[in-house]
Amino acid sequence: MEGLGLYGVFAVMFFATWLTRGAFLLAGERVRLPAGLQRFLRFAPAAALGALIAPELVGGTGQPLDFLSPRLAAAVAVVLVALRWRNPWLPFLVGMGVLLALQRLGG
Amino acid sequence: MNPAVREGMREGVRRIFTVSLGLIPWAIATGLAMRASGLSVGESLAMNLFVYAATAQLGTLPLLMGGAPLWLILLTATVLNLRFVIYSAAVSPAFHDQPWARRVAASYGLVDAVFIVLGPPLLEERDPQRRWGMFAGAALWCWVSWQAATALGIFGAGWVPADWSLGFMGTIALLVLLVPLCRDRAMLATAFAAGIAALVLRNLPLRTGVIAAVAVGLAVGVLFDRMAALRRRRG
Numbered sequence: 645m646e647g648l649g650l651y652g653v654f655a656v657m658f659f660a661t662w663l664t665r666g667a668f669l670l671a672g673e674r675v676r677l678p679a680g681l682q683r684f685l686r687f688a689p690a691a692a693l694g695a696l697i698a699p700e701l702v703g704g705t706g707q708p709l710d711f712l713s714p715r716l717a718a719a720v721a722v723v724l725v726a727l728r729w730r731n732p733w734l735p736f737l738v739g740m741g742v743l744l745a746l747q748r749l750g751g
Numbered sequence: 752m753n754p755a756v757r758e759g760m761r762e763g764v765r766r767i768f769t770v771s772l773g774l775i776p777w778a779i780a781t782g783l784a785m786r787a788s789g790l791s792v793g794e795s796l797a798m799n800l801f802v803y804a805a806t807a808q809l810g811t812l813p814l815l816m817g818g819a820p821l822w823l824i825l826l827t828a829t830v831l832n833l834r835f836v837i838y839s840a841a842v843s844p845a846f847h848d849q850p851w852a853r854r855v856a857a858s859y860g861l862v863d864a865v866f867i868v869l870g871p872p873l874l875e876e877r878d879p880q881r882r883w884g885m886f887a888g889a890a891l892w893c894w895v896s897w898q899a900a901t902a903l904g905i906f907g908a909g910w911v912p913a914d915w916s917l918g919f920m921g922t923i924a925l926l927v928l929l930v931p932l933c934r935d936r937a938m939l940a941t942a943f944a945a946g947i948a949a950l951v952l953r954n955l956p957l958r959t960g961v962i963a964a965v966a967v968g969l970a971v972g973v974l975f976d977r978m979a980a981l982r983r984r985r986g
Contacts, residue, residue: 648821650794656821657811657828658801664832666858668843677840684973688833689806690938691945691968693929695961696810696827698946699953700922705817705960709950715919722923726930732773736780739923743916 714746759876759884760891763869767889770864774893775900777924781805782904783911784921788812795905799898803859806928807831809921819958830965838866845873849883860890862897937979941972 648656668675701716703709710716722739785795785808802808807828814824838861846854869889876882911917933939945968952960 650790650815651797653815653821653824654798654801656825657798657804657807660825660828661802661804661807661832661835662858664829664835665839665861666854667836668839669846669854669858669861671843673843673847677836682837682840683976684969685833685837687938687941687969687972687976688830688965690929690932690941691965691972692810692827692830693806693925693932694942694945694968695949695964696813697922697925697929698949698964699961700813700919702950703953704813705953705958707953715922718919719922719926722926723930726927732776732927735927736776736920736923739926740915740919743919747916 714743714750717746718743753880753884755878755880756884756887759878759881759886760888761884762881763885763888763890764892766872766885767864767868767892770868771893771896774864774897777805777927778897778900779904779907780920780924781809782901782906783908783917784809784812784904784924786905786908787917787920788816790816792905796902799901799905802828803862803894803897804828804832805924809925812918812921814958814961817958823959823962826962830962834863835861838863838870842866842870842873845876845882845886848879853883857886857890860886860894862890862893865890865893937972937975940975941968944968944971 663670668677697719699705701719702711702713718739721742722735725738726735781799782795785798786792790798790812798808810831811824811828814827839858842861846857849857865886869886873882873886876885908917929942933942945964948967949960949964952963954960955963
């Protein structure tokens with residue numbers, strides 16, 4: 645972020661998002677996405693989400709790994725709720741509830 | 752306004768309405784998580800207007816506040832956005848006969864919900880004016896409701912006690928997105944491999960472990976895909 649400032653970073657992220665969404669809308673009719681590349685791109689969101697979520701639950705940069713953390717327990721609750729029910733509010737309520745309860749008990 | 756466009760817009764809003772309600776908790780969580788990570792009200796509103804991609808916003812927050820270099824923030828946002836390239840390719844036939852300005856605007860508004868709900872009907876609609884109306888109505892409705900609900904979270908964050916770990920709302924939002932993806936076994940393996948790699952590599956300098964972990968996850972996913980294809984060919 646050196647020198648650019650937060651708003652500069654936002655502007656760069658705006659272009660990154662706009663260009664990925666617009667890739668084939670802006671390019672016109674001649675450009676097609678090869679099937680092999682499409683299969684590969686399919687896995688990008690799962691890979692990115694896994695890589696971003698795991699350190700939040702078990703321990704990030706400079707922290708020891710903790711497989712008994714309240715965050716991991718709350719995340720397990722979120723996954724179970726999301727698998728079982730379609731209500732969009734429930735994962736947030738249950739996840740925050742479990743996290744706060746365990747933090748209060750533990751500390 | 753062209754009557755076909757107007758009629759299409761009504762149809763677009765009608766189709767997206769239920770799904771847009773389901774996005775409200777996500778939007779509020781995004782607003783809360785931006786504030787909890789240390790962004791001010793103005794910065795949070797600006798990020799939400801500029802980027803308008805919750806996954807990229809939530810995913811880059813720890814990097815942004817942890818002082819990661821710009822190229823890493825950009826790369827992470829782009830990887831999280833790669834699914835849009837697939838959407839873009841899939842719906843592009845519905846936009847080929849539209850003027851440039853409409854395609855430029857559509858490239859801002861093509862969010863997950865709009866693609867998933869409107870993708871198939873857009874490709875079937877013959878009338879270009881009505882088709883544009885359907886997209887524009889749904890995209891505009893999504894944008895307004897998303898911005899409003901996020902603002903609720905951004906302004907509401909000040910009312911919540913500081914020790915409530917609100918940043919975790921962002922993690923929950925990302926988990927809620929990951930769960931349906933992982934019904935596919937190759938996707939589950941991808942996410943797990945990337946997660947474990949991110950833990951092992953968490954102390955690489957400048958948080959570059961995240962990108963290395965994404966690469967590991969992608970490799971595992973493609974391997975799974977290949978093996979499944981081989982099995983299909985044999986059996």
